Amino acid sequence: MTTTTGPIPVEPTAPEGGMRIVIVGGVAGGMSAAARARRLDEHAEIIVLEQGAYVSFANCGLPYHLSGEIAQRDALLLHTPESLAASLNLDVRTGHRVTGIDRHGQKVTIAAGEDSYALPYDALVLSPGAVGVRPPIEGLDHPAVHTLRTIPDVDALRERVDELLDMRVETGQAPRAVVIGAGFIGLEAVEALTSRGLQVHLVELADHVLPPMDAELAPLLAAELAAHGVDLRLGVSAQAVTPLDESVESSTTGAVTVTLSDGATLAADLVIVNVGVRPASALALDAELDLGPTGAIRVDADQHTSDPHIWAVGDAVEVTQAITGSRMPVPLAGPANRQGRRAADSICGHHTTPQAAVLGTAIVRVFGLTAATTGANQATLRRSGIEHEVMHIHPGDHAGYYPGSEDVHLVASFAPNGTLLGAQGVGRAGVDKRIDILATAIRAGMTADDLAELELAYAPPYGSAKDPVNMLGFVAQNVLDGTMPQWQADDLDEAMATTLVLDVRSRTEFAEGHLDDALNIPHLEIRQRLDEVRAAAKGRKVSVLCARGVRAYLATRVLLGEGFDARNLSGGWLTLQAVHPNL
């Protein structure tokens, strides 16, 4: 590692003669591979090359350091090169960037500051991660524009926020931020900046926040954002970032104007861009390793690339998506960690557990709400041509008779044979638990019948004798076996044009908002007023609805028992309003 002008020096192989394992990338997958390799092989030489200044840091914690909840920056640094040397005898080299792979010669070339050198390997693990997508926005190089993916990113953001808050003391005006992209990290950034006292504008190109989830639950998140003062701009993109004319709108040094595709302009002291990531596979491409069509590194079930001496893990590799079977990168910490472990098993000759197809289970806190998803969403199922039936339910997170029960809004898709394909949830309590149970159920190939029979822990503070997951199973059983035909919020036009809409909510609920031409018969009166239904239906189908789908289910069963062609609105008025916000 001396400065050279001629051929670069080559580091000799390990004096002890053990295997040398070289790992490119010292976060999540790479560090999991290194640690597992050491535990399996005390005598291997294990070298971790990290181009950044930090290894093994908690990426997922960055927004919470920005918010201040994780007060100490050191808490994010789970390990240091020193601690890893001491506990696992790893040779961790930060600031060392791999510039090339000589597959034939089994060595990598490395730039470290002014120096460069070559490092032979017996086994090479690539864990390069992902890079943030740079959207086509003019002026993105302005210093006010930030990302939130690394320790230096969060350092810069905290410094800027502190500076802005200091200025507020003078100006008396809340600093303004624009967050571009309402995905998981974007929402965490919004929460963090808002909690610090900034006025936040959130710009999202899709028609709803959290585009990885379907649209029905998004209005709950939008309402929560609004309740915390966030200004949400949906269906628009940011087009330009330009220096703000300070004399006109603001006295803050370094402020900008963000111009949106609808012509609106937002003044901002700070911009965070989070519009997704793409695999950092340039090194693999240069080395002519096989990549998939998404640009991710292709690996087999043991994390082997197309080169028998090179493994790859983490955000840069292709995984098989559960349900659809398609191959794509899924940038999540859990799978990355397990891939690293698997690569080490493979390298060290330990038996490996083949990688399971990835469900894409993910979760985010948005102020008081939790939103989570697992398996395939409806958009993916439609795109993949996979037949499915969607259920919407809104049960309480625990027994309603025990104080503090909160709605768990669940949407789930089932195959016609009852197999659970995907589920999403939003609520103030118990959402993480239900999505984790459902993720386990999808992995096991469970059906509606299986969910109905799941035996979950019940005491009043924790759940119900019929847990939300059981309820999902019951509803899906009823829909799939024809006991409860249902209609969807998307069928609204058809329902209003060709069927009798029967609203079985109370008169008070009905008066607060209802569909035009709907007949209102509270569900407890339905048996006594069948003649009215018959007269209004005139032989047409009856599209029943209530607030959440429960009373309308009872009414639908009465009507079916009396010979009507009846069906229940999935998720009731609550879901209908979410899908049709202008009702």
Next chain:
Amino acid sequence: MTTTTGPIPVEPTAPEGGMRIVIVGGVAGGMSAAARARRLDEHAEIIVLEQGAYVSFANCGLPYHLSGEIAQRDALLLHTPESLAASLNLDVRTGHRVTGIDRHGQKVTIAAGEDSYALPYDALVLSPGAVGVRPPIEGLDHPAVHTLRTIPDVDALRERVDELLDMRVETGQAPRAVVIGAGFIGLEAVEALTSRGLQVHLVELADHVLPPMDAELAPLLAAELAAHGVDLRLGVSAQAVTPLDESVESSTTGAVTVTLSDGATLAADLVIVNVGVRPASALALDAELDLGPTGAIRVDADQHTSDPHIWAVGDAVEVTQAITGSRMPVPLAGPANRQGRRAADSICGHHTTPQAAVLGTAIVRVFGLTAATTGANQATLRRSGIEHEVMHIHPGDHAGYYPGSEDVHLVASFAPNGTLLGAQGVGRAGVDKRIDILATAIRAGMTADDLAELELAYAPPYGSAKDPVNMLGFVAQNVLDGTMPQWQADDLDEAMATTLVLDVRSRTEFAEGHLDDALNIPHLEIRQRLDEVRAAAKGRKVSVLCARGVRAYLATRVLLGEGFDARNLSGGWLTLQAVHPNL
């Protein structure tokens, strides 16, 4: 229903000519059957006979009404005969006790106050529930002695507690309660009474609280009870309840002395007995329906009894225990509800989902702690001769770098082929979630490999990239494939007598308490001090331990890599102390 002296009157069959379904017992299973039957058959006549004054009440909520958390008694009454008539057209008759079943004539005889009558049925559902076991304690009829199974029970208890608290104003002395039986409901009763301000003594015959769970986690519950001032008496039984000599010890009217098997006496103003239940199968026995050896009603997968016109559900019926396959009653609300639903499906000719084997998933809150269990415990596995390996882990409920992470203490048993057999957890957060995931995993027949690969929702407030459930999978994989040989707290004598005990905790931790003759080498020094280990081991096995099992795992791997015969203590010092409280 008139008073008769001659033959009792027979209620005519339903005028409409539909099927008549008679259901005996109007709580949980019975009411689920009635409601489902109505939803499936609008024209059936459905009669529910309940001997008590209330139907469809929230048994599981009773302790929380006693505590006052559920302030309104009405909240416990989920439905009334009137509301059930209005919503489901059910004929609910409270205070009607079924006195006999004429199977040949397909009718039941009923006593209602002074009256009696006979009621023909097309289908009969028995949901008689369970009765509290009456332990052999002298003086159990004293009015100070209560149970906590019904609405009148909780009414009487609340009245007594209120009265005692009023007296306290005069005496200045906390009222005293003795709770006999530290099972789920016993613990809830203790919590409730303590929160009302009573001084509570808890008497349990077993050597640890919550006998349905294994012993390792019980000390955590015992410590929590002690921290809230509960006086715990383990390994003793109550033998007599005698009126207290009021002149000597107390001015409270109606106080008693509870004499224990160890000779101790406890003064009490109130006694609650909760030592388990047995099936209320007397009616079924009289009718010569098949019962199992436990006295529970035998049913098939569709809840049919041995009579083709009689179904049975709930606490009085036998279920198949998962893992062991043995048949016994399991008094839990969730299975009871699903059994009721299944019986109705069967009666109404709807396809049924055969009952899954029962896991016995259960949960209880004990002040700030949650304790939960699913599947077979170790005692059951031993009794059934099922080979298993036990893992103990203590991970955080969410990422350690995010504030507020709490230990999730997990114990799980795996078959040698990796199949999960049972799991238990105790902790302040996230226990219910992990036990529900594990219950789902057991139902699916998942193995250690499957748990390792589960993809659960991770963001810092909710979990970790390697969730506690994943960690359980990793540890079990390592133990079962020989990567991490382990020893158990139960092996302590053998370990001390025949192996080198190597304690790899820090010097400070070691100084605070350690095993005699243990060698202390902090884990980070192990590679440099192998000679010391070699000298001390003298060719013997090395039994490694640390606080929780993580550092000792790393040290064990180093030692195995260096040729030692090493093994790691499952669960570490934390579990060792729990099993050997006098260390």
